[in-house]
Structure formats: structure tokens, C-alpha cells
Amino acid sequence: MQNFTMDALALLEDYANGRIRMERVFRDHQDFLANDDDWLICRFRFPRAVLLNLCAELGPVLERSTRRNHAIPAHMQVLTTLGILATGSFQRELADRSGISQPSLSNVMPAVLDGIIKMSSRYxxxxxxxxxxxxxxxxxxxxxxxxxxxxxxxxxxxxxxxxxxxxxxxxxxxxxxxxxxxxxxxxxxxxxxxxxxxxxxxxxxxxxxxxxxxxxxxxxxxxxxxxxxxxxxxxxxxxxxxxxxxxxxxxxxxxxxxxxxxxxxxxxxxxxxxxxxxxxxxxxxxxxxxxxxxxxxxxxxxxxxxxxxxxxxxxxxxxxxxxxxxxxxxxxxxxxxxxxxxxxxxxxxxx
Structure with missing residues (x-):
């Protein structure tokens, strides 16, 4: 028992000192685009065809903004940001619903906003x-x-x-x-x-x-x-x-x-x-x-x-x-x- 306790303490010390990297846990992202147009308009204000066009236009900008493994898909960045704009919901609520952590959503939202603003000269x-x-x-x-x-x-x-x-x-x-x-x-x-x-x-x-x-x-x-x-x-x-x-x-x-x-x-x-x-x-x-x-x-x-x-x-x-x-x-x-x-x-x- 004493040896087990000492091993556990040593493991915790290694984690604390960064000698062992904790494996990140990635949550499953919901496939919002699988829903019908009425559901999408209610939550994101656009039907599937328009959402796909937006994602296609913003995708290259959002994908270049990160090269990390397990990056949040561009369409999830766009839809989750639209959900916040459409409903005024708190970021944490939308993040929980979409399977994205609240800090991650905070990081991606500015890039989505900037991408939309760059479209303003056309619209x-x-x-x-x-x-x-x-x-x-x-x-x-x-x-x-x-x-x-x-x-x-x-x-x-x-x-x-x-x-x-x-x-x-x-x-x-x-x-x-x-x-x-x-x-x-x-x-x-x-x-x-x-x-x-x-x-x-x-x-x-x-x-x-x-x-x-x-x-x-x-x-x-x-x-x-x-x-x-x-x-x-x-x-x-x-x-x-x-x-x-x-x-x-x-x-x-x-x-x-x-x-x-x-x-x-x-x-x-x-x-x-x-x-x-x-x-x-x-x-x-x-x-x-x-x-x-x-x-x-x-x-x-x-x-x-x-x-x-x-x-x-x-x-x-x-x-x-x-x-x-x-x-x-x-x-x-x-x-x-x-x-x-x-x-x-x-x-x-x-x-």
C-alpha cells in the first residue's frame, strides 16, 4: 500500500512538472447541418444552402488560422458563432450544445467575425x-x-x-x-x-x-x-x-x-x-x-x-x-x- 501511494505521488509530481503530458479529451461535435431548414433557420437564421455557402467562403480563412491537430471544423466555428449572434445566448451555453469548450469558442469567434466583416465591401x-x-x-x-x-x-x-x-x-x-x-x-x-x-x-x-x-x-x-x-x-x-x-x-x-x-x-x-x-x-x-x-x-x-x-x-x-x-x-x-x-x-x- 505504501509503495502504491509513493508511486501515485511520483506520478502527480511528474504531471505537475510537465514531464508527462496529459492526453487532451476531445468532445464530439454535433452535425448541425444534418437538420432540416426550419430547424437551422430557427437557430442560425439561415437554411442549409446559405450556411454551406458561408462556410465555403469563410472556410479558407478559418482553416489557415490554426494548424493544430483536432482543430474545430470551419463549419462548426461558423455555426456556433451564428448561434450566438442569432439568440444572444451565452458562449458557454452554445459551446456545450455544440461540443466545443467555452475557451475554444472564445478563441475562434473573433476569426469568424473578421471573416464576415471582410465580406462587407460586397454586401x-x-x-x-x-x-x-x-x-x-x-x-x-x-x-x-x-x-x-x-x-x-x-x-x-x-x-x-x-x-x-x-x-x-x-x-x-x-x-x-x-x-x-x-x-x-x-x-x-x-x-x-x-x-x-x-x-x-x-x-x-x-x-x-x-x-x-x-x-x-x-x-x-x-x-x-x-x-x-x-x-x-x-x-x-x-x-x-x-x-x-x-x-x-x-x-x-x-x-x-x-x-x-x-x-x-x-x-x-x-x-x-x-x-x-x-x-x-x-x-x-x-x-x-x-x-x-x-x-x-x-x-x-x-x-x-x-x-x-x-x-x-x-x-x-x-x-x-x-x-x-x-x-x-x-x-x-x-x-x-x-x-x-x-x-x-x-x-x-x-x-
């Missing part, structure tokens, strides 16, 4: 060319009656855990820590611009003024088209906002048509958050540092457009999400306000 494109703008103008005019619209703009807040640095700048007007996200959509709810890098206290108009779209439109890229924004934005020759206090039937009609046309971006935001519940408080606020939250938001924007372009429906039974913007205060006036006011009067006469 999220603002219409700068004459042909692109003409097509979007026709769609807006046909569906809303508002002329020459090249996009509807708004911002939405994604709740986060209080960050460890600069915590106060992430507190929005509802006293919630958040990232403020700029969204521009066309009349089909496709995102044509997504800016996710500003803390919750940042005003919507500031984000637009410091975005590439805002700078290019200010420089003349809008040609004879304009964005539609709410009263949180300044009136510009390329950005039309509603009358703050309509004084005539014509102004009231303008506001009515403007609201109907601009509402597409609110519906786009609602659909984005409905499909990817991690972005809405119903899925729980995101428990990551702001930089990773911004990468998650950008990934969800790309996937939103992938879903729309492939005609993928929402899973049945999801409770609806209604977009609410904490920013309601008017922006500061600008010298371009008068030019925008004259243009608004001209558009009003055409309605």
Missing part, C-alpha cells in the same frame, strides 16, 4: 454612381411617392455592459451603456451604410458628419438625390428632414410622405435586431468590450443583407422588436440649413 455598398442612385430613386418613388431619395438614415443603440475604460461616454440619454450605430437603408430594407464605432453619448448628427458617406455627400456625391432623416439631423441640400412645426396643409402633407418614406430605415433596424437578437436587449446586453461589440454589429449588418438577398424568412414566433432612438434633441444649425430649407420647399410643391 454593404452606398449608391454613389448615377446608375445605382437612379435605381434606388425609382424604388423609393414607387413605394413611397417621395422623389429622388437615395436612402433613409437613422441611428440605433446596442446595449453593452459598462466598459472598464471611459465608461461615462457610453451612457446614452436613457441612462443605458450603449454603442450608437448609424444605419442607412434602401426601400427594400437592405443596408447601404453601417457605422459602428461611436459610444452611446454621441449625437446622431455628429456620427453622420464624421462618416465617409456624410463627407462625400457634402462634397457633392449626392448629385440631385437626398437622404431622409428625422429631426435629430440637420437640414442640408442632400439631407431632408421634416418641418418641426408644420404651418400649412402642404407642410403637413410633406411630413406625412416624409415619415412614410423614412420609416423604411426603422423597419430595417427592427428586422436587423429581430433576426440577430444579440443586438437587442431581449437577447441580453452584450458582455464584451466596445471594440468587439462593434465587430459583432458589423457582422450582423453583413449577415442581414445576406439573408435579404437570399430571401431568407425570419423564424416563426419571434416577438417583434420596435426600433426606438434615444436621440430626439435637434442638432446645431449650419450654414447649409438655408439651402436645405429652399430645397425642401421645392420638394413640397411637387408632392
Amino acid at each position: 454593404i455598398k452606398f449608391p454613389y454612381t448615377v446608375g445605382e442612385q437612379a435605381n434606388i430613386k425609382r424604388q423609393f418613388a414607387a413605394s413611397t411617392g417621395f422623389p429622388n431619395v437615395i436612402g433613409a438614415i437613422d441611428c440605433t443603440h446596442v446595449a453593452i455592459r459598462a466598459p472598464s475604460q471611459n465608461e461615462f461616454v457610453y451612457v446614452n440619454r436613457k441612462n443605458v451603456h450603449s454603442v450608437n450605430v448609424q444605419v442607412i437603408s434602401d426601400s427594400n430594407l437592405l443596408l447601404t451604410n453601417l457605422v459602428a464605432r461611436w459610444p452611446g453619448s454621441t449625437h446622431d448628427s455628429f456620427i453622420l458628419a464624421h462618416s465617409s458617406v456624410g463627407n462625400r455627400l457634402q462634397a457633392g456625391a449626392s448629385r440631385d438625390g437626398w437622404l431622409l432623416g428625422d429631426s435629430g439631423y440637420p437640414l442640408r441640400r442632400w439631407l431632408l428632414t421634416p418641418f418641426a412645426n408644420p404651418q400649412s396643409a402642404e407642410e403637413a402633407l410633406f411630413n406625412s410622405v416624409h415619415v412614410r418614406a423614412r420609416s423604411v430605415v426603422e423597419r430595417a433596424i427592427g428586422l436587423l435586431k429581430n433576426r440577430w437578437r444579440c443586438l437587442d436587449a431581449s437577447g441580453g446586453r452584450l458582455l464584451y468590450q466596445p471594440n468587439k461589440v462593434c465587430r459583432i454589429i458589423m457582422s450582423c449588418g453583413v449577415l442581414h443583407n445576406v439573408a435579404l438577398r437570399n430571401g431568407v424568412p425570419l423564424p416563426p414566433g419571434l416577438p417583434p422588436i420596435h426600433h426606438e432612438d434615444p436621440d430626439a434633441q435637434p442638432p446645431p444649425r449650419h450654414e447649409d440649413h438655408q439651402r436645405g430649407a429652399r430645397l425642401r420647399q421645392q420638394v413640397m410643391q411637387r408632392l
